[in-house]
Amino acid sequence: MGAAAAVTTPVVELDRISKIYASGRVHVEALRGVDLRIERGDLLAILGPSGSGKTTLMEILGCLLQPTSGVYRFNGEPIHTIKPDGLARLRGEEIGFVFQSFNLLPRLTAVENVELPLSYRKVGRRERRRRALEALERVRLGERTRHLPSEMSGGERQRVAIARALINTPSFILADEPTGNLDTRTGGEIMALLHELNADGTTVVLVTHDLAIGDQAKKRLYICDGEVQDGAQENRGDS
Amino acid sequence: MNVGQILRSALLTLRSQKLRTALTLFGMVWGTASVVFLMSWGLGLERMIDEGFNKIGNNVVHIWAGKIGEDFTPALDRRELWFSRDDVEAVRRGVKSADIVLPESRGWYSATYGETMLSRDVRGVEPAHMIVRNTRIAAGRMISADDVRSRRRVAVLGSKTRHELMGAGARLGAKIRVMGTPHRVIGFLEPVGTQLTRDADEIDDQIWVPLTTLLGQRESPIENEEVIDIIVLRAKSREVFEQLKREVRPILSRRLGVSPDDEEAYILVSPIESLQNMPIGRMRGMLFVLAVTTLGIGGIGILNMMLDSVQERRQEIGIRLAVGARRRDVVAQFFMETLVITSVGGVLGLVFGLVFCLFLAGLQVPDVIPLPIVKPWIIWLALSVMGIVGVLSGIIPAWRAAGVEPSVTLRAE
Numbered sequence: 001m002g003a004a005a006a007v008t009t010p011v012v013e014l015d016r017i018s019k020i021y022a023s024g025r026v027h028v029e030a031l032r033g034v035d036l037r038i039e040r041g042d043l044l045a046i047l048g049p050s051g052s053g054k055t056t057l058m059e060i061l062g063c064l065l066q067p068t069s070g071v072y073r074f075n076g077e078p079i080h081t082i083k084p085d086g087l088a089r090l091r092g093e094e095i096g097f098v099f100q101s102f103n104l105l106p107r108l109t110a111v112e113n114v115e116l117p118l119s120y121r122k123v124g125r126r127e128r129r130r131r132a133l134e135a136l137e138r139v140r141l142g143e144r145t146r147h148l149p150s151e152m153s154g155g156e157r158q159r160v161a162i163a164r165a166l167i168n169t170p171s172f173i174l175a176d177e178p179t180g181n182l183d184t185r186t187g188g189e190i191m192a193l194l195h196e197l198n199a200d201g202t203t204v205v206l207v208t209h210d211l212a213i214g215d216q217a218k219k220r221l222y223i224c225d226g227e228v229q230d231g232a233q234e235n236r237g238d239s
Numbered sequence: 240m241n242v243g244q245i246l247r248s249a250l251l252t253l254r255s256q257k258l259r260t261a262l263t264l265f266g267m268v269w270g271t272a273s274v275v276f277l278m279s280w281g282l283g284l285e286r287m288i289d290e291g292f293n294k295i296g297n298n299v300v301h302i303w304a305g306k307i308g309e310d311f312t313p314a315l316d317r318r319e320l321w322f323s324r325d326d327v328e329a330v331r332r333g334v335k336s337a338d339i340v341l342p343e344s345r346g347w348y349s350a351t352y353g354e355t356m357l358s359r360d361v362r363g364v365e366p367a368h369m370i371v372r373n374t375r376i377a378a379g380r381m382i383s384a385d386d387v388r389s390r391r392r393v394a395v396l397g398s399k400t401r402h403e404l405m406g407a408g409a410r411l412g413a414k415i416r417v418m419g420t421p422h423r424v425i426g427f428l429e430p431v432g433t434q435l436t437r438d439a440d441e442i443d444d445q446i447w448v449p450l451t452t453l454l455g456q457r458e459s460p461i462e463n464e465e466v467i468d469i470i471v472l473r474a475k476s477r478e479v480f481e482q483l484k485r486e487v488r489p490i491l492s493r494r495l496g497v498s499p500d501d502e503e504a505y506i507l508v509s510p511i512e513s514l515q516n517m518p519i520g521r522m523r524g525m526l527f528v529l530a531v532t533t534l535g536i537g538g539i540g541i542l543n544m545m546l547d548s549v550q551e552r553r554q555e556i557g558i559r560l561a562v563g564a565r566r567r568d569v570v571a572q573f574f575m576e577t578l579v580i581t582s583v584g585g586v587l588g589l590v591f592g593l594v595f596c597l598f599l600a601g602l603q604v605p606d607v608i609p610l611p612i613v614k615p616w617i618i619w620l621a622l623s624v625m626g627i628v629g630v631l632s633g634i635i636p637a638w639r640a641a642g643v644e645p646s647v648t649l650r651a652e
Binding site for chain 1: 560644
């Protein structure tokens with residue numbers, strides 16, 4: 001994708017996305033015709049109470065789940081035309097995940113966890129280590145690279161997860177309740193870090209039920225009962 | 240991920256799940272070792288049976304004279320039957336499926352050397368008995384045709400007789416008394432060991448003298464006749480044994496003047512028949528079933544542990560999928576883990592199995608207990624079956640777990 005196209009094409013474009021979970025006779029409509037555009041450099045908060053469908057939306061955005069209907073264009077490319085290996089590549093290179101429960105591999109050290117996405121790409125060992133240390137440096141964890149997740153605080157673990165999300169310089173970082181398991185102060189630090197990354201040009205998508213966190217975002221999308229609330233994608237138009 | 244990375248990751252996982260790894264390893268080791276041992280032991284058993292029969296002679300057939308058995312024969316004719324040299328000659332001429340036909344007479348007689356006196360199974364034999372009985376001379380020589388012609392008083396001793404009669408003083412050329420007369424010891428037989436079938440005492444316990452010598456010295460049961468107790472034949476092969484029986488029957492019936500249907504007129508015995516009646520096939524089948532069951536149990540153990548491992552690590556699989564692992568990357572990881580376990584367990588099992596076989600082979604066990612025989616195909620069989628089971632039980636659950644949408648695996652706790 002050329003630089004010119006990158007300027008004009010939104011990173012993410014959702015067109016009438018629906019998701020129906022079918023379990024026996026019970027059908028649950030988690031998403032009903034969601035439209036969404038994420039531009040390069042955005043800091044978007046997807047807000048909604050639990051059960052609103054925001055987790056489903058997050059999973060679809062992260063290519064962890066296929067929508068039942070609708071079109072999802074990633075950098076202009078409809079993802080339903082991409083084969084499973086292509087989706088794996090997309091998840092590995094274009095999307096950086098930050099989860100509420102950190103989702104680090106407990107047996108790997110911090111730097112090894114950060115390296116993990118690169119290990120599925122053809123990146124040499126030394127290069128992997130160099131880039132992982134660089135990413136840890138960027139989240140200010142340069143001192144604790146050899147520790148296991150169990151030896152780290154929640155805030156530190158989340159920073160390792162953010163470093164892992166950053167390592168492939170993804171098109172966007174998808175953070176699902178990134179402060180949910182953290183105390184207010186640590187959560188604030190994590191948010192500050194995400195803002196900092198966004199200021200450096202990284203597109204960030206936050207999924208949260210916490211309005212205070214949503215308030216810090218440039219754009220907000222309210223979701224309820226699987227639908228985007230009327231006029232809810234608001235632009236704070238700052239910066 | 241390259242192979243080195245996958246291997247490192249596999250070792251890391253195995254190390255962190257010590258108990259599970261140990262249990263699986265144990266299953267593998269046990270399975271492989273048991274299969275190696277059972278199959279080898281089965282082979283040993285078969286060989287022992289085979290050799291046991293060969294010890295009494297290569298496809299040897301004995302014909303013992305019996306008695307007239309039919310109820311309607313006059314009391315006068317209810318006589319003991321016996322063979323003459325002419326009968327042996329007739330069998331030699333008429334039975335095409337035997338390549339050696341020999342007369343033999345025998346009896347229990349006293350044997351004396353110095354202060355020692357024993358009662359022994361004394362056989363009157365001819366030189367070709369060496370071949371039919373499948374024995375070898377340990378020292379000295381076998382009875383020669385010349386000894387037979389000249390009725391020489393010479394004797395060849397079985398290995399046990401040699402020790403029990405002569406002890407440490409055993410030497411060739413010594414004089415022993417057999418049936419009351421001095422005989423010169425001209426040869427010692429090599430030990431034969433336990434014979435699975437035998438006509439009287441084991442060869443190791445026997446004393447062999449020329450047939451003519453024995454016939455000349457013993458009081459004949461029939462006046463002025465040389466009574467042959469046994470006709471010894473060697474069948475050309477095991478396969479012609481039935482034919483041999485069909486050939487013998489008309490000749491002997493005619494010569495002994497008995498009905499061809501008389502089952503008691505003479506008794507024909509052969510290890511071939513016993514061998515045919517032995518449930519070797521069933522034994523082999525049983526060992527095979529045992530081995531397969533053992534392997535199966537080992538396999539189920541591995542399958543169970545891998546299923547468990549994959550189930551427990553679904554979240555890990557989800558995380559890996561989320562950071563860009565393809566389905567085959569996940570499968571490769573689990574494949575490597577099982578491959579490591581399977582290889583280590585297989586090799587250890589092999590070593591234990593072989594060591595146990597060697598240990599048994601080193602024991603001074605009586606020769607009625609078979610020693611295991613390890614053949615390369617047994618090793619390959621055990622390793623490949625364990626390998627296939629192990630690797631499949633690693634791949635299949637991982638393949639399935641990595642096939643569902645990552646969101647599902649990721650949510651698993």
